[in-house]
Amino acid sequence: MNSPIVSIQHVSKNYGKQQVLKDISLEIYEGEIFGLLGPSGAGKTTLVKQLAGLEEPAQGENYIFSEKMPRLDLIKRIGYMAQSDALYTDLTAKENLDFFAALYGLSGKEKRQRMNEVMELVSLTDHLHKMVTDYSGGMKRRLSLAISLLHSPGLLILDEPTVGIDPVLRKSIWESFKNLKEKGTTILVTTHVMDEAGKCDRLGMIRDGQLIAAGTPEELMQQAGAATIEDAFLAYGGA
Amino acid sequence: MRITALVIRILRQIVRDKRTMALLILAPILVMSMLHLVFNGEEYTPKVGLVDLPEKIETQLNLEHAKLEHYQTEKLAKKDLSAKKLDAYLVFDQMPPSVVLEGSDPSVNGAVMRWVQGALKSLQPNGGNQEVKADYLFGSGDMGQFDYFGPVLLGFFVFFFVFLIAGVSFLRERTTGTLERLLTSPLRKWEIVAGYIMGFGIFTMIQAAIIAWYAIYVLGMLMEGSFGYVLLITLLLSLTALTLGILLSSFANNELQMIQFIPIIVVPQIFFSGLFNLETISEWLSWVGPFTPLYYAAEALRNVMVRGFGWDMIYKDLLMLLAFSLLFMVLNIAALRRYRKI
Incomplete structure (x- = not known):
């Protein structure tokens, strides 16, 4: 492990009176798959939105590639996939890719090459010219993932990437994460599925806006004296 | 029973959505008030220039219900007409006088012509069958x-x-x-x-x-x-x-x-x-x-x-x-x- 790619330092956030993040500090290192685990409403999305540059912390700072967020030139080096698919359903997959590739300044041969690569990675090459309306839920999810990979980001932030995806597909998506990791991409993924959390290199457990534990899945289970990640989560959560 | 449940649910939704409620009540009030104000507006008072009007004739005319302006020459009246300070002017070089209208708004044209007919009535004791000659600066008499x-x-x-x-x-x-x-x-x-x-x-x-x-x-x-x-x-x-x-x-x-x-x-x-x-x-x-x-x-x-x-x-x-x-x-x-x- 070398220098941290993401450094979250004492971040708090509140919407009015409701405190959604409470003094979170966390570091994510180059080339790891880091999982943010917690129930819905725990504050995972708020935290990753800050890292994607959409929101700012009320207190504390977020550093990405050792620079303070939010900054437009940092945004270019991040790939972000939100919970909603954020696709133009009245366009074809290729037209969607074309549009987003252009936003990141890709063109010509490079663009075509990247488009083929990412579509192959999510096994959608055969459906390139289909309208997105005709895509199934899982296909849309994979197309969203492909779009977030277009500009070869060094950091990939994925908010619940496998929600509503069947186990076979989920497995293939996780395999593509491993491929990306081997190519040096750092991945931050949020999830509320406990067995998925076991596939991450390291985990951060979030409950009610607080980071209750962080470490490798094995460490977390060992320290809590639990046999599963679910039991570990319950132990740290004080339940 | 199911219907009442439905009715209650819908009413609840409307009451909760303050904006839709406001639209249902305030918007019709707003539009109705505007229509009322527009259509119950005052009768349009034409602005008419009188060019070179002999005093003898002026006393015979019914000049009420218009804003009047006297001009020495037709040229001055025409200038004000182009600038939309006037809706029309009357030239008394012949009998009956001729009228020149700005002409771009048919409803104003109508108001002017009605006023002209009324004003000149007294000049035509035998029923007034003479047509007043009308010219238009813009548009024409048959502009709809x-x-x-x-x-x-x-x-x-x-x-x-x-x-x-x-x-x-x-x-x-x-x-x-x-x-x-x-x-x-x-x-x-x-x-x-x-x-x-x-x-x-x-x-x-x-x-x-x-x-x-x-x-x-x-x-x-x-x-x-x-x-x-x-x-x-x-x-x-x-x-x-x-x-x-x-x-x-x-x-x-x-x-x-x-x-x-x-x-x-x-x-x-x-x-x-x-x-x-x-x-x-x-x-x-x-x-x-x-x-x-x-x-x-x-x-x-x-x-x-x-x-x-x-x-x-x-x-x-x-x-x-x-x-x-x-x-x-x-x-x-x-x-x-x-x-x-x-």
Whole structure:
């Protein structure tokens, strides 16, 4: 492990009176798959939105590639996939890719090459010219993932990437994460599925806006004296 | 039982959605009041110039119910007529006198001619069968209401549809999450606004050209000036509609709430754009006109289409439309700050 790619330092956030993040500090290192685990409403999305540059912390700072967020030139080096698919359903997959590739300044041969690569990675090459309306839920999810990979980001932030995806597909998506990791991409993924959390290199457990534990899945289970990640989560959560 | 449950649920939903409730109650009140004010307005009082009127005749005329101005020469009267200080003037060089009308508004023409008939009645003791000879500075006696309303309607339709379509499509961008996706890309906020303006600008250019072409060449709407100016005016008007539509879409949560802006923002503009004579609208309401983009567009369109004027008569209106667009654009960029600070 070398220098941290993401450094979250004492971040708090509140919407009015409701405190959604409470003094979170966390570091994510180059080339790891880091999982943010917690129930819905725990504050995972708020935290990753800050890292994607959409929101700012009320207190504390977020550093990405050792620079303070939010900054437009940092945004270019991040790939972000939100919970909603954020696709133009009245366009074809290729037209969607074309549009987003252009936003990141890709063109010509490079663009075509990247488009083929990412579509192959999510096994959608055969459906390139289909309208997105005709895509199934899982296909849309994979197309969203492909779009977030277009500009070869060094950091990939994925908010619940496998929600509503069947186990076979989920497995293939996780395999593509491993491929990306081997190519040096750092991945931050949020999830509320406990067995998925076991596939991450390291985990951060979030409950009610607080980071209750962080470490490798094995460490977390060992320290809590639990046999599963679910039991570990319950132990740290004080339940 | 099921029906009552349904009724209760619907009532609950309406009561909870304060905006829809306001639309259901306040909007009809607003529109009804406007119609009342417009149609129960005062009878139009024509402004008439009297050129070289012999005193002997003046005593015989019934000169009530008009604003009168005396002129020594026809030239001076004509100058005021072009400047719209007068609706018409009468020249007493022969009997019966001849009348020259400004002519661009058929309802004003009608009011003037009715007044002239009444005023001259006493000069024609034997029943008054003599026709008064009428000349028109712009337009003509057979210019219909449509020729006068046409330019306003043209502007209105462009404004209405661009407003709605641009607003809804930006709203979709927001509700489907693609706006958020755009903001996690290096795209700058002003680029989003500019992109929308250009995309829809091209679309509305085509739309305006088709509507104007249809109105002029198919429906035979009066067209004295240049078609190029008509396109320029409609383009600038659609720019204000577009920027306003996008701006207001950030205050709507779904398509229905976007529609709710129509009676609030779009319909009132019709009343103040010159479709109805502004001078007959109650004074406490007539100040609204200059705050609506359609007011300027309608005036410019009418100057080109009815009066055949060119650049120097419309550039002020065009500048006002541009100013509206710029204001809305700046507000748009500010509104996007809600989603991303930088």
